[in-house]
Amino acid sequence: MGRAGTGGMPDLVPPMQAATGELPTGSGWAVEFAWDGLRCIAYARPGRVRLLTARDRSVTSAFPELHVLAAKAPQGGVILDGTVVALDDAGVPSRRLLMRRTATQRPGASLVVDVPVGFFVSDLLWLDGESTTALPYQRRRELVDDLGLAEQPVVLSPSWPAGDAGHVLATARRYGLDGVYAKRLDSAYQPGRRSRNWLRVPLRQSRQVVIGGWTPASPDRPDTVAALLLGVPGSAGLRYVGRVGLGAGAPRAAVTALLPDLGTDDSAFAGGVPAGVSRDARWAVPRLVGQVEFTEWTAGGRLRLPVWRGLVAPEDVEDGLWDDGFADDERWDDETDSEAGTVDLDGPEEPAAPQAASPPEASEVTEATEATEATERPEPLPDPVARAQARRLEQHFVYNSLNTIASLVRTDPGRARELLLGFADLTRAADRPTDDAITLRDELDSVRAYLQLEQARFGKRLTAQVSSAPGLDDLPATPMEVLAQVRAVVQEVVEPRPEGGGVTVEAAADGEHYVVTITETATAQTWTIRPAAATL
Numbered sequence: 001m002g003r004a005g006t007g008g009m010p011d012l013v014p015p016m017q018a019a020t021g022e023l024p025t026g027s028g029w030a031v032e033f034a035w036d037g038l039r040c041i042a043y044a045r046p047g048r049v050r051l052l053t054a055r056d057r058s059v060t061s062a063f064p065e066l067h068v069l070a071a072k073a074p075q076g077g078v079i080l081d082g083t084v085v086a087l088d089d090a091g092v093p094s095r096r097l098l099m100r101r102t103a104t105q106r107p108g109a110s111l112v113v114d115v116p117v118g119f120f121v122s123d124l125l126w127l128d129g130e131s132t133t134a135l136p137y138q139r140r141r142e143l144v145d146d147l148g149l150a151e152q153p154v155v156l157s158p159s160w161p162a163g164d165a166g167h168v169l170a171t172a173r174r175y176g177l178d179g180v181y182a183k184r185l186d187s188a189y190q191p192g193r194r195s196r197n198w199l200r201v202p203l204r205q206s207r208q209v210v211i212g213g214w215t216p217a218s219p220d221r222p223d224t225v226a227a228l229l230l231g232v233p234g235s236a237g238l239r240y241v242g243r244v245g246l247g248a249g250a251p252r253a254a255v256t257a258l259l260p261d262l263g264t265d266d267s268a269f270a271g272g273v274p275a276g277v278s279r280d281a282r283w284a285v286p287r288l289v290g291q292v293e294f295t296e297w298t299a300g301g302r303l304r305l306p307v308w309r310g311l312v313a314p315e316d317v318e319d320g321l322w323d324d325g326f327a328d329d330e331r332w333d334d335e336t337d338s339e340a341g342t343v344d345l346d347g348p349e350e351p352a353a354p355q356a357a358s359p360p361e362a363s364e365v366t367e368a369t370e371a372t373e374a375t376e377r378p379e380p381l382p383d384p385v386a387r388a389q390a391r392r393l394e395q396h397f398v399y400n401s402l403n404t405i406a407s408l409v410r411t412d413p414g415r416a417r418e419l420l421l422g423f424a425d426l427t428r429a430a431d432r433p434t435d436d437a438i439t440l441r442d443e444l445d446s447v448r449a450y451l452q453l454e455q456a457r458f459g460k461r462l463t464a465q466v467s468s469a470p471g472l473d474d475l476p477a478t479p480m481e482v483l484a485q486v487r488a489v490v491q492e493v494v495e496p497r498p499e500g501g502g503v504t505v506e507a508a509a510d511g512e513h514y515v516v517t518i519t520e521t522a523t524a525q526t527w528t529i530r531p532a533a534a535t536l
Helices: 064-072 095-102 109-114 137-145 162-175 250-262 395-411 413-430 440-461 481-494
Strands: 017-020 029-034 038-045 048-053 078-085 118-127 154-156 159-161 179-184 194-202 205-215 227-234 237-245 282-284 289-294 307-311 462-468 501-510 513-520 525-529
Touching: 029 137, 029 162, 038 064, 038 118, 048 064, 064 078, 064 154, 118 137, 118 395, 137 395, 154 395, 159 162, 159 395, 162 179, 162 413, 205 237, 205 250, 227 289, 237 307, 250 307, 395 413, 395 440, 413 440, 440 462, 440 481, 440 501, 481 501, 481 513, 481 525
Parallel strands: 017 194, 118 154, 462 501
Antiparallel strands: 029 159, 029 179, 038 048, 038 078, 078 118, 179 194, 205 227, 205 282, 205 289, 227 237, 289 307, 501 513, 513 525
């Protein structure tokens, strides 16, 4: 199965690779999430852990928090196939954050705290002195589920029967993942081979966008390009849809060679750009068109997790992109030559950036993502919400939720499915800008999803009830405002108590406004939120 090591456990087991394909039909398959991270094989025995990437590079010292695997390994050792993942403030896997960790082989304590990672386990290749690669996938998953590894920072990636594929796909899109894996239940693990017994099903969409500006790498170097500001033309002008980071190489060189000559003092975006972006933005005459891939449109009309794929030649611009009269806007006639964008789109070769000592290659950090994403994250909400880290789905909550869901797939698949969809909705809610237009119904739905996940983890230690008086559901609310306080109550009041407690959330009319009252029933403590903008 691999190169033999001491004590019988192999020193090297090359990872099995998936082919790309469509989601298969039939009952002989399982479906997993395709996590955006660094594929690794973990070799663990009591007192020792080794982590090797898919290209056999050691990253053991780069992720010291994953050395906890040694404490759970049996005497005869265990070999696990999984993915190292870093989560952003919305609880979504972030390649940008992971690259901060892979840039050094020996991270300082502050970096480990600022950018924690988890190991998302998907397969078992060796268990206590015996190879498991010849066993069917279904049996290997049963064995790894029974190992008791599911504790932060280790996550058991849920594996779903093919009948739940539709729910898994919908959740992957909501959660911002690039795709899913379909694996035959009877398939053996084939080290180092690419097999159609495993299929990677991509979920990303692609479209053309217009470049309306950029953010520089630093204020002292305004002509450098860290991220592009993207828009979609319409009858009202260029609508801002997000920003995207640039990877290295020819696609980056091509656009950075053209942008400085298109600089202008006026923004082409109608309706404005978020303050956190526009503060350092450099505006460009909207003449260049590019191609991006992304997972979905957010509720606020932004591209979720966009990836830059390069400039589009004028003759390849899609019919209709410049419709609605946008291209005829006279503001730009005097500021750019009509031939702009017709230069060689391959551009000059860009010198390779200096490499840190033996980090994983950029291409190892997922096959699907080749450029660093740069997505907007909303500003923190004011106290008391900030006290509960309102904009952040803490790592331990995400890990606990996924491990809880994974444990229920075999014992209570219906509930696992319900929790999975609720978890995806919750991560989308955490990704909303604070000025996004939502209703009280939306906010309370997020509260219900959160409490359901915590109830699955706490069991009888947590009771919960959420209600709203008639006529309030469609009133405006601030994203995460109520949810943040509910999370604070659960984490700071209920969880420390051995006997647990209960949470009730009630929305009621209060004169011309409404008020939300949160009560912890065991201690009779209450908290009140009065949304200022909500008028009856």
